[in-house]
Amino acid sequence: MTTMTIYNIALITHITGLALMAGATIQDFSVSNQFWKHFITDPSRGLAIREARGRSPLFFALGGIFLILSGLTMMVLTKGVFGEQLWFRIKFGLVLVIIINGIIVGRLQKNKLGKMLDEGAAEGGLLKVKNTINRFHLAQLFLFLVIFSLSVFKFN
Template sequence: MLYHLFLTLHLAALIVMAGTTLIDYIAYQTFWKLFDQKKEVPTDLLQLMNKLPRLLGIGAAVIITTGIGMMALTNGVFGEQLWFRIKFGLVVLIILNGLLAGRGQGIKLRKLLNEDIADVTGQISRVRVNLSRFHLMQLAMFLAIIFLSVFKFN
C-alpha cells in the first residue's frame, strides 16, 4: 500500500514538473510575442513566470523523496536495471539543467530587461535562443523519462 502511495505521488510530481516546464515554455513564447509587438516588458506575465520555479522545486523534492522511499521499500530492485539508471541520470540532468541553464538565463533576462532595451537587444536575443533550447531539452528529457518508465527495458 505504501509503495503505491509513493508511486502515485512520484507520478504526480513528474506531471507537475513536466506540466510546469511546458507552461513556462508557453509563457516565454507569449512573453516574446508581446515583447516583439510592443517593445516593452509585459511585467504581469513576468511576475507569473517568477512563480513557476517554486512548483518545479516542489515537484523535484517530491520526486526525490518518493523515489528514495520506493527504492527502500523494494530493497533497490530497480537500481540494477538499465532503464532505471538512464532515468535516474535524466532526472539529475533535468535538475542540473534547470538550476544552471534555465535559472541562469532567467536571471540574466531579468537583469537585461532592467537596462535600456536598445543597448542590450543582441544579448536579449541570445537569451531568447538559449531559453528556447533549454525548454525543448527539458521537455525532451521528460518525454524520455516517461518512455523509460513505461517500457522498462533491461
C-alpha cells in the same frame, strides 16, 4: 497499512512529482513564448506577462521534492531492485540532468534576461538569451519525454 499500499502511494506521489516538474516546464515555456511575442510590440505588456511565471520554479521544486522522496521510499520498499536495472539508471541520470540544467542553464539565463531588461539591453543580446532559453525548454521537455518513455517500457 501494508507495504504494497505504501508502495502504491509512493508511486502515485512519484508520478505526481514528475508531472509537476514537466507541467511547470511547459507552463514556463508557454509564458516565455507569450512574453517574447508581446515584448516586441508592447514591452510593458511583455514584462507583465513575464511576471506571470513567478510560480513555475516553486512547482518545479515541489515536484522534484515529491519525486526524490517517493523514489527513495520505493527503493527502500523494494530493497533497491530497480536500482540494478539499466532503464532505471538512465532515468535517474536524466532526472539529475533536468534538475542541474534547470538550476544552471534555466535560472542563469532567466536572471541574465532580467538584468538585461532592467538595463535596457540591445535587441541582439536579448535575441541570444531568447534562443538559449528556447533551447533550454525544448531540451527539458525532450528529457521528460524520454523519462516517461523509460518509465513505461522499462527495458533491460
